[in-house]
Amino acid sequence: MYFQFITSITDIDRDQWNRIAGTDYPFTRFEFLAALESSGATNAESGWQPLHLLAKTDDDELLGLVPLYIKTHSYGEYVFDWAWADAYHRNGIQYYPKLLTAIPYTPATGPRFCFSDDLAEPHQLELQVEMTKTIKEQAQKIGASSWHCLFPEYPHAQRLEEAGFALRQGCQFHWYNRDFTSFDDFLATFNSRKRKNLKKERQKVHAQNVQLIRCEGRDISREHWQKFYEFYQLTYLKRSGHDGYLTGDFFETLGRTMPEHLMMVQAFADDKLVAAALCFKSSTHLFGRYWGCREEFDSLHFEACYYQGIEYAIEHGIQCFDPGAQGEHKIQRGFTPTATWSSHWLADERFDNAVRDFLQREQPGVEQYMIETAELLPFKQE
Incomplete structure (x- = not known):
C-alpha cells in the first residue's frame, strides 16, 4: 500500500473517486468538488489549494481518500480560528499555510475519511490511523502550522481524538422528521x-x-x-x-x-x-x-x-433538514440544537496545549447553550 497527494481532483478518475466517496452525500462527490475547482473557488489563488490524499494498493486500487486543502486564510470554513491565527502572529510565527479537511464553504456534517466498501471496519480503522500519520508528516514537510478536520461525523472525530487531536464542539439547529x-x-x-x-x-x-x-x-x-x-x-x-x-x-x-x-x-x-x-x-x-x-x-x-x-x-x-450554520431564529420554528464537531492538531506543542486548554474551557459553555436553547423550542411539553 502507498499514499499519494494530488493537487487537482482531475488527477483521478471520477468513477474511482465516487466509488470510495460514495454518491449519496452530495458534498464529497467528484462532481461537487470538481465544480468548485473548475470555477476557480478552490485553487492557490483563492487560498484553497487542493491536496487530496489517496490510499492505494500496490496494484493501484483505491482503498481510501481524504479531501484536503492547503489554506492561506480562514475564510469559508465556519469553524472560527481567527484568534489562534492572531496569537501566532503576535508571537512572530506564521499560522498560514495550514491543512484543512473540510468541504469548502459548506458547514454540513458528513464523511471526511472515505473508504472502500471492500475494507472491513477493523481495516478501515487501521487505514485511518495511517492516513492521519501521513497527513501530519505532510504538514510538517510543507511547513503547515496545523491540520483541522471540520464537521466530520462523530465516530471519525472520536478516532482523531484518540490519535491526539483536540476535539471542538459546536452547535447548529436541525429539523428532525x-x-x-x-x-x-x-x-x-x-x-x-x-x-x-x-x-x-x-x-x-x-x-x-x-x-x-x-x-x-x-x-x-x-x-x-x-x-x-x-x-x-x-x-x-x-x-x-x-x-x-x-x-x-x-x-x-x-x-x-x-x-x-x-x-x-x-x-x-x-x-x-x-x-x-x-x-x-x-x-x-x-x-x-x-x-x-x-x-x-x-x-x-x-x-x-x-x-x-x-x-x-x-x-x-x-429524516433531517440541516438549514445551515448559525441562526437562533430557527429555534422557534422547530429546529433543534444539534452538536457539531471539529478536530484540531497544531504542530507547535506550546500552541497546541493553549488551544486544548481553550477548548476544554469552551465546551461547558457550548453544552449549556444547547440546553438553554432547547428550552426555547416551540413544542408542547411532554
Whole structure:
C-alpha cells in the first residue's frame, strides 16, 4: 500500500473517486468538488489549494481518500480560528499555510475519511490511523502550522481524538422528521401560541401574492440558474460587501452534473422570479445552502428557506433538514440544537496545549447553550 497527494481532483478518475466517496452525500462527490475547482473557488489563488490524499494498493486500487486543502486564510470554513491565527502572529510565527479537511464553504456534517466498501471496519480503522500519520508528516514537510478536520461525523472525530487531536464542539439547529404526514401534523407538536405565530408568518407571504414553487434539479432551467446567481450576489453584497465566494458557472455546472441532488425553492411575484433558495439532498438529509432575493417581502426568507424545506422533507420521507450554520431564529420554528464537531492538531506543542486548554474551557459553555436553547423550542411539553 502507498499514499499519494494530488493537487487537482482531475488527477483521478471520477468513477474511482465516487466509488470510495460514495454518491449519496452530495458534498464529497467528484462532481461537487470538481465544480468548485473548475470555477476557480478552490485553487492557490483563492487560498484553497487542493491536496487530496489517496490510499492505494500496490496494484493501484483505491482503498481510501481524504479531501484536503492547503489554506492561506480562514475564510469559508465556519469553524472560527481567527484568534489562534492572531496569537501566532503576535508571537512572530506564521499560522498560514495550514491543512484543512473540510468541504469548502459548506458547514454540513458528513464523511471526511472515505473508504472502500471492500475494507472491513477493523481495516478501515487501521487505514485511518495511517492516513492521519501521513497527513501530519505532510504538514510538517510543507511547513503547515496545523491540520483541522471540520464537521466530520462523530465516530471519525472520536478516532482523531484518540490519535491526539483536540476535539471542538459546536452547535447548529436541525429539523428532525418524527414520521410526520403533513406540515399540519408537524405544527400539531407546537404549543398553541407558537403554532399561531408560525401560521401568521406563512399567511403574510400568501397575502403579498407571492407564489412558491419547488423545482427539482433536472427542471431548473439555465434562466433559473442565471436569476438565482443574480439573487445570490445581491444578497452577499447586502450582508458582506462582496459578491460571494462562488460563481454562476459553479451553480450551472452542478445543474448539469448532479441535478439529482438539487432542489430549488422559487418565489414568484407578478409572474416574475424574485427570490430563490437552493437545497442539496441525500437519501436521508436535506441541506439548505444558498438564498438570494431581488426584492424584500415580509417573512419570505423563512418561508423559502425553512417551511418549504420542511414540507419537502415530509413529502419525501427525509429524516433531517440541516438549514445551515448559525441562526437562533430557527429555534422557534422547530429546529433543534444539534452538536457539531471539529478536530484540531497544531504542530507547535506550546500552541497546541493553549488551544486544548481553550477548548476544554469552551465546551461547558457550548453544552449549556444547547440546553438553554432547547428550552426555547416551540413544542408542547411532554
